[in-house]
Amino acid sequence: MAVDSNKLIIFDTTLRDGEQSPGASMTRDEKIRIARQLERLKVDIIEAGFAAASQGDFESIHAISGIIKDATVCSLSRANDKDIARAAEALKPAARKRIHTFLATSPLHMEKKLRMTPDQVFEQAKIAVRYARQFTDDVEFSPEDGSRSDMDFLCRVIEAVIKEGATTINFADTVGYAVPELYGNMLRTLRERIPNSDKAVWSVHCHNDLGMGVANSLAGVMIGGARQVECTINGLGERAGNTALEEIVMAVRTRKDYFNLEIGVDATQIVPTSKLVSQITGFAVQPNKSVVGANAFAHASGIHQDGVLKARDTYEIMRAEDVGWSANKIVLGKLSGRNAFKQRLEELGITMESAADTDAAFIRFKELADRKSEIFDEDIMALVSDEQHSHEHEYYNFVSLTQQSSSASKPVASVVFSMGGKEEICKGEGNGPVDAIVNAIESKVASGAELLLFSVNAITTGTESQGEVTMRLSKAGRIVNGVGADLDIVVASAKAYISALNKLHSKIEKLNPQL
Ligand SMILES: CC(=O)SCCNC(=O)CCNC(=O)[C@H](O)C(C)(C)COP(=O)(O)OP(=O)(O)OC[C@H]1O[C@@H](n2cnc3c(N)ncnc32)[C@H](O)[C@@H]1OP(=O)(O)O
Numbered sequence: 001m002a003v004d005s006n007k008l009i010i011f012d013t014t015l016r017d018g019e020q021s022p023g024a025s026m027t028r029d030e031k032i033r034i035a036r037q038l039e040r041l042k043v044d045i046i047e048a049g050f051a052a053a054s055q056g057d058f059e060s061i062h063a064i065s066g067i068i069k070d071a072t073v074c075s076l077s078r079a080n081d082k083d084i085a086r087a088a089e090a091l092k093p094a095a096r097k098r099i100h101t102f103l104a105t106s107p108l109h110m111e112k113k114l115r116m117t118p119d120q121v122f123e124q125a126k127i128a129v130r131y132a133r134q135f136t137d138d139v140e141f142s143p144e145d146g147s148r149s150d151m152d153f154l155c156r157v158i159e160a161v162i163k164e165g166a167t168t169i170n171f172a173d174t175v176g177y178a179v180p181e182l183y184g185n186m187l188r189t190l191r192e193r194i195p196n197s198d199k200a201v202w203s204v205h206c207h208n209d210l211g212m213g214v215a216n217s218l219a220g221v222m223i224g225g226a227r228q229v230e231c232t233i234n235g236l237g238e239r240a241g242n243t244a245l246e247e248i249v250m251a252v253r254t255r256k257d258y259f260n261l262e263i264g265v266d267a268t269q270i271v272p273t274s275k276l277v278s279q280i281t282g283f284a285v286q287p288n289k290s291v292v293g294a295n296a297f298a299h300a301s302g303i304h305q306d307g308v309l310k311a312r313d314t315y316e317i318m319r320a321e322d323v324g325w326s327a328n329k330i331v332l333g334k335l336s337g338r339n340a341f342k343q344r345l346e347e348l349g350i351t352m353e354s355a356a357d358t359d360a361a362f363i364r365f366k367e368l369a370d371r372k373s374e375i376f377d378e379d380i381m382a383l384v385s386d387e388q389h390s391h392e393h394e395y396y397n398f399v400s401l402t403q404q405s406s407s408a409s410k411p412v413a414s415v416v417f418s419m420g421g422k423e424e425i426c427k428g429e430g431n432g433p434v435d436a437i438v439n440a441i442e443s444k445v446a447s448g449a450e451l452l453l454f455s456v457n458a459i460t461t462g463t464e465s466q467g468e469v470t471m472r473l474s475k476a477g478r479i480v481n482g483v484g485a486d487l488d489i490v491v492a493s494a495k496a497y498i499s500a501l502n503k504l505h506s507k508i509e510k511l512n513p514q515l
Pocket residue numbers: 017020050052053054077078079080102103104113114115144174238
């Protein structure tokens with residue numbers, strides 16, 4: 001039962017549980033970019049996806065396994081041979097690999113969802129872990145809905161899977177039902193009662209349905225003795241989300257006096273990672289979000305400002321620069337050269353695939369600098385994101401648009417875009433300029449998709465800021481987010497709409513290859 005390590009393992013599941021947020025689905029290339037950034041952040045484990053879920057997920061895990069060198073790469077799988085074999089195949093190129101298999105143990109899930117008896121679940125869990133061990137000696141088992149499971153049954157299952165070779169036991173609070181003290185105590189009891197409990201690392205995986213994901217995780221660590229926390233960037237995840245990585249890391253670092261634990265994460269990469277994930281998924285970070293929200297280090301009231309000016313620690317328990325906030329400084333302008341641009345990309349942790357990609361991004365940077373006097377880090381990140389996106393051989397590609405509006409007539413738009421390699425010109429009118437461009441595009445595409453969300457964010461400050469638009473579309477039960485950025489928010493809207501259509505297209509095409 002003794003906990004002999006003061007190292008807290010950070011298991012990032014942004015690419016798996018995070019992707020389960022409706023609309024957060026990512027392409028293979030987007031997942032690779034996030035995985036690279038997670039490696040820079042120095043997380044210990046990257047759960048790259050669920051290999052058996054789709055060919056796309058399989059390919060993403062396979063590609064990430066070949067690229068990531070420092071972190072362990074993990075795939076989730078149900079507790080059956082087919083999923084486990086698929087996970088093992090996807091993870092083949094990985095230097096360090098983990099198979100994470102799960103099976104629900106709560107009476108409700110076993111009876112109503114799995115339609116299995118507890119004895120069947122017991123046997124299936126053992127068989128799954130035994131099978132997974134044939135592919136790797138790093139096997140994680142999660143009793144899904146663990147926090148609503150019967151203690152005696154949990155003890156029986158967990159003891160058995162550890163005997164079969166499970167090296168990590170992840171006590172899942174799948175529906176965010178737990179409260180900190182009870183959850184911590186449950187974990188502690190499990191570890192006390194299971195005779196071979198010290199043969200495995202204990203882990204927590206807490207959802208945020210009642211806003212207690214981080215509190216429950218930390219109770220699992222401090223009361224229960226867990227030494228792995230499963231978490232996601234910006235707390236992204238199924239329903240109300242997951243435990244936020246940035247909050248765990250900074251709580252443990254800031255209150256080292258209480259936690260006395262070591263974390264390998266490079267905290268200065270937290271904000272760049274948060275921005276990248278937000279930009280790729282189209283999930284904006286709320287301004288008052290801990291650590292990574294725009295207001296997390298802003299002081300608005302006089303007494304606070306006075307205090308901070310006299311002594312920063314009167315109102316700041318962390319330093320903005322320690323989590324990667326940099327002053328919103330002007331980085332480059334239209335007179336900057338290729339070398340300065342490349343160096344800035346490096347400083348921002350951006351890796352371009354090839355020299356040709358860097359050249360293309362540099363040309364777009366110059367075009368932007370001609371139209372906008374001050375170029376910020378955020379502009380460069382948006383520009384590169386757009387550039388990498390358009391290199392993915394998408395089915396639809398934006399080319400150009402013209403649009404006219406006046407207070408006296410309905411706006412009209414003409415959009416040029418390519419569809420399956422063929423250039424199309426289409427016209428439309430609407431109840432506003434964005435409606436006009438969507439109607440124009442739909443006159444050719446006829447996607448039948450429903451627009452669930454349209455939002456515009458200014459990337460930086462000032463009226464000449466680039467606008468970043470998110471469009472969320474739904475079709476046949478699938479929800480996707482498209483993101484586009486431009487100085488002209490109508491152009492950004494067209495790019496976002498086309499990006500969402502591409503995501504729908506690739507998902508639907510995978511489901512129905514004849515389409
Ligand atoms: C708590 C979590 O976050 S778990 C992870 C959730 N993530 C996902 O579901 C990823 C996306 N999922 C998918 O792509 C699909 O659901 C797939 C590919 C995994 C399965 O698709 P399908 O074969 O069509 O099954 P479907 O999703 O309809 O139903 C799930 C089946 O898996 C079974 N199942 C659920 N969990 C498990 C498990 N851990 N081990 C074994 N079987 C399981 C269910 O009982 C059901 O079986 P049934 O078809 O005999 O009734």
